Amino acid sequence: MTHVPQIKVPATYIRGGTSKGVFFRLQDLPAAAQVPGAARDALLLRVIGSPDPYGKQIDGMGGATSSTSKTVILAKSSKPDHDVDYLFGQVSIDKAFVDWSGNCGNLSAAVGAFAISGGLVDASRIPQDGMATVRVWQANIGKTIIAHVPITGGAVQETGDFELDGVTFPAAEVQLEFMDPAADEEGGGGSMFPTGNLVDDLEVPGVGTLKATMINAGIPTIFVNAEAIGYTGMELQDAINGDAKALAMFETIRAHGALRMGLIQNLDEAAKRQHTPKVAFVAAPKDYVSSSGKQVAAGDVDLLVRALSMGKLHHAMMGTAAVAIGTAAAIPGTLVNLAAGGGARNAVRFGHPSGTLRVGAEASQVNGEWSVTKAIMSRSARVLMEGWVRVPGDSF
Structure with a gap:
């Protein structure tokens, strides 16, 4: 042989x-x-x-x-x-x-x-x-x-x-x-907000109608409020990744959001597009303990964000989703901006399961259309x- x-x-x-x-x-x-x-x-x-x-x-x-x-x-x-x-x-x-x-x-x-x-x-x-x-x-x-x-x-x-x-x-x-x-070449109609709205009512069968900010910046991302889906924004991986019902809910939100964003033409396509879009949920600052045992105080952050990647809650934050967070935070009226307290800002520090991350973004509005020249963050x-x-x- x-x-x-x-x-x-x-x-x-x-x-x-x-x-x-x-x-x-x-x-x-x-x-x-x-x-x-x-x-x-x-x-x-x-x-x-x-x-x-x-x-x-x-x-x-x-x-x-x-x-x-x-x-x-x-x-x-x-x-x-x-x-x-x-x-x-x-x-x-x-x-x-x-x-x-x-x-x-x-x-x-x-x-x-x-x-x-x-x-x-x-x-x-x-x-x-x-x-x-x-x-x-x-x-x-x-x-x-x-x-x-x-x-x-x-x-x-x-x-x-x-x-x-x-x-x-x-x-x-x-x-x-x-x-x-903003607005990658792969979809979304070339607009930062493919639906034309900063916040949409997203109908998700079995879940309800959720307020959602759907943005193309860094990576297409669907943001919803934590409390609207039964969470606090302080969750760590174990709270979600072992819960099959919760993961199915997030996948349903992701699929219906992808459809609204124009990234897919029918719901069946979502299974073949696992990497995008991302789903994240946001909440106002609260004290919590990170996955390493480090205390994160409400005063240390502007908001809390948890995001899912490839069907599981991410242990920290995807870099591209951080770009989406920074961009959305810079635009008054998005769910991310509102969770951070609203108003104009060019940088935000958010809490994630492993700790905190700061990301900056330069946003401006011209003729009613929002644009972002760049988002900045440090990694290693x-x-x-x-x-x-x-x-x-x-x-x-």
Whole structure:
């Protein structure tokens, strides 16, 4: 009996923000996977260890959560005034598909560093010491991200004293600017508010009619009030992720919101679009204890936000959802803005299950239409392992 040997594919395993994933240079992928399609998806599924009916991804690099079932492909940019093209693939844990419909804001923090270390950024743009500005084209949604990456001795600096709630150890700070983050290219009619309203009445069978802010900024997101669905906004993962009825409710809200946002044409399509849109619920500030045991005081935050990713409550906050939160908070009248006390603001600090996060956004209204020039937040990133991943040669 003949056996197919494993092949080796150059790869780097990196933590970016509160996520981690397997990073590839496009040029290092097998030829069949260098173009979008079934071969690429099959390769990435096998690398991560999906689909896994056990839900553990034991036979792959994934960690069996939405935050750790991620892949990134980078290439020298084909766009003017950009250094690198960044493509993100969210790998389903229990189903055989890769969702390319959105960005990962957390892994965005690692893109600049990987691009520099991988020789994808012109050497003349990298200082010996100081800050390298990497211009990233986010290919999933057609947006620009500016990453400010610290450089020491001509190399990326990864260690430092910047602390990020949801990440155990400190590291070097990477500031990200999400330029013109509203209305991605994948849907929503090109408008920040695809329904034309800051707040809608969203009819959800079996749940009721919910007030909802549906926004395209960073990532399409549906915001509802915590109290309207029986929550306080102080919940941690265990309060929701073991409750099958609650998870089904959130998926129903997500599907009906996606339909109203124009992201899908019928409800059945929602199952094939797990990565977007996100569902989040908001509440006014309250004292609570984070998942690490850290006390978060009501006075430390402007509002509380909990968000679901790939069908489960996220352990912290997705970076792209943080962009949506910052953008919505900057626009008076949205549910996010109202939960934060209303009025004009250009930054917000919100409480999430792991602690707090600050995000800024610059919003303005012209001829009745809201626009946001950029959203800003700080994350960190660190290489965990580099070398090759191995997959059976007949797996793609």
